[in-house]
Amino acid sequence: MPVRLxxxxxxxxxxxxxxxxxxxxxxxxxxSEVEVIVVDNASTDATAAVAARYGARVLVEPRRGVCAARQCGTLAARGEIVVSTDADTRFLPGWLQRIEDGFVDDVVAVAGPCRYADAPWWARIFPPLYFAALAARYRLTGRVGYITATNVAFRRADFPGYDTSLTQGGDEVDFLRRLRRRGRVVWDAGNPVSTSSRRMNQGLVHTVVVSYGYHYALNLAVNRVAARPLLGAAPAIREQDTARIQRRRRRWRVGTAAAIGALVLVRRHASRRRAPSAPRITGPLRDVR
Known part of the structure; x- marks a missing residue:
């Protein structure tokens, strides 16, 4: 049977x-026949051995960068449909079949949302609202506003290539722009994947300002204009890093609480010292009326 996916x-x-x-x-x-390709992107651990143990086809891409790794895997793929996902993601049992069923007529790509496993409270609220807004826009206009590289598939014959000069966003924002030139992109809101929230464990402010503001949005804009990676890739966050970040955040919360408590005690003590004392009355009280 020829490879389909x-x-x-x-x-x-x-x-x-x-x-x-x-x-x-x-x-x-x-x-359908499915091949699984794991692109070892210059790993220093047993990534390739784990992939081989599960029967995946292992490729090696020595150039660091997710766009270079996805490019390597896609060019080597034998399937008619290439499915892009990540190494920290889980799938519903019918996920692949639903993707394949979406390729009808002039459709060149099928994309879907992602959910974050074990996410902090704000990541359980804002990303679902964002993906719901994307789905609403697609229903109204037929236009996909964003794709996540952990849940998108495309026809190999229509592969426009990744911009490997982009370290972040080249496999999502820029890739969607290239796909639109080839044909219709479909959004399937009912076929999500579950992916790790490890990059969000550094907190809401860090995620918005550093992860998305600097490493994603600014990185994408600057590197696209320069046509080369002037800004480097975001640092990798792995399970051991997540544990370390959580310990650091716990220490920070304890230290902050202690500092606030000390400040309250100091202010209370200072206010007592500044409070005027009641006048002292000596001698017998007299009626002055």
Whole structure:
């Protein structure tokens, strides 16, 4: 049977999470032939060994960068449809079949939302609202406003290539712009994946300002104008880093609470010292009326 679907997974030091992702893919219910490609993006751990143990086709891309890794995997894919996802993601049993069913007529790509596993409170609210807004816009206009590279598939014959000079966003915002030139992109709001929230564990402000503001939006704009990676890729966050970040945040919260408590005590003590004392009355009281 010819390969119908090729799932491409870029992986850098993902030995800790890749096994669960590949096990989730093995449970997919589809009648088509599927190949799973793991692109080892210069890992320093046992990522390649884990991929081989689960029967994945392992490629090596020595150039660091997710766009270079996805490009390597896509060019080597044998399937008619290439599915892009990540090494820290889980899938519903019918995920691949639903993707394949979406390729009708002039459709060149099918994209869907993602959910964040074990997310902080704000990531359980704002990303779902964002994806709901994308779905509403698609229903009204037929236009996909954004794709996440952890849940998008496209026809290999219509592959426009990734801009490998972009370290962030080239596999999403820029890639969507290129796909639109080839044909119709479909948004399937009912076919989500579940991915790690590890990059969000540094807090709301850090995620908005640093992760998305600097490493994503500014990085994408500057590198696209310069046509080369002037700004480097965001630092990798892995499970061991998540534990370290959580410990640091707990220490920060304890230290902040202690500082606030000390400030309250100091202010209370100072206000008592400044309060005027009641006048002292000596001698017998007299009626002065």
């Amino acid at each position: 090729s799932v491409v997974i870029p992986a850098y030091d993902e030995a800790g999470s890749l096994g669960a992702t590949l096990a989730s893919l093995a449970e997919q219910q589809t009648a």
